[in-house]
Amino acid sequence: MFTDAPKRILCIHDLSGAGRSSLAVVTPVLAVMGHQPVMLPTALLSTHTGGLGDPARLATEDWCSAALDHYQSLELEFDCIYSGYLASEAQVSLVEKAFDLWPRAIKVVDPVMGDGGKLYRGLTPGLCQALRRLCSRADLVVPNLTEACFLLDEPMPSQLTREQAQALAARLGEQYPAAVVTGLPVGRFLMNAGVQKGRSPFTVQRVKIGRSYPGTGDLFGSILVGALLEGQALSAAADLAADFVADAIAATPEEADSRFGVQFEPMLGRLAKR
Ligand code: PXL
Secondary structure (H helix, E strand, O other), rough: OOOOOOOEEEEEEEEEEEEEOOHHHHHHHHHOOOOOEEEEEEEEEEEEEOOOOOOOOOOOHHHHHHHHHHHHOOOOOOEEEOOOOOOOOOHHHHHHHHHHHHOOOEEOOOOOEEEOOOOOOOOOOHHHHOOOOOOOOOOEEEEHHHHHHHHHHOOOOOOOHHHHHHHHHHHHHHHHOOOEEEEEOOOEEEEEEEEEEOOEEEEEEEEEEEEEOOOOHHHHHHHHHHHEEEOOOOOHHHHHHHHHHHHHHOOOOOOHHHHHOOHHHHHHHOOOOO
């Protein structure tokens, strides 16, 4: 599915200036890994929506739609389309438009819908439905545990065994060509479990640090995408992403304001020199 030449990736996420999420994470990660991220900012925000007050916002849906038309007229090709946080059905439609325009691109959907067992505020039933529909067109989905349970219509467990984590991935694998589910609490570990259709599920685990930050899903997802596009296997890509995220959390001082995310910038060079 993947080869190792540098790749052009259409990144459909919001651009939140401060707070280390979405394009502010995805862009440097993919670039340092040697790829070309093309940014399609679905909205401009001063910060993410995770506890920093009411961000200043600028809607950009019409601009995004025109940008897609422009890229098509330029006959730009994308190796991958990678979508993240989408705040409205109109933003989901932009991703669907991109999927229609570049059917050969690898489609990666991070169904950003919630965390800690709760859906984010503002997720209307219509938006949830649209995000499910989007996932059904993806080659790879990257939900956290809350989102995976929502996609599977299952209650969220507070703890799992390794076997249950693998079984959860296997159920996602019946619904999607490939999936990696993040943040599974398994004893003193946080586990990620992945699956590709027709293969056995795999797990990667790290000792739980017990601190959570916004944007770590974007950090995990973008490293995963970058490594896959280098030609790495899904399990190796998940391992690299889990390592980096765990180390970035460990490198972030406990006393730092967690709303501003993990201090991953000094570590970026590690993704280039491998
Ligand atoms: O990291 C996910 C994300 C991205 N963008 C915005 C968000 C969030 C999570 O809350 O609010 C604006």
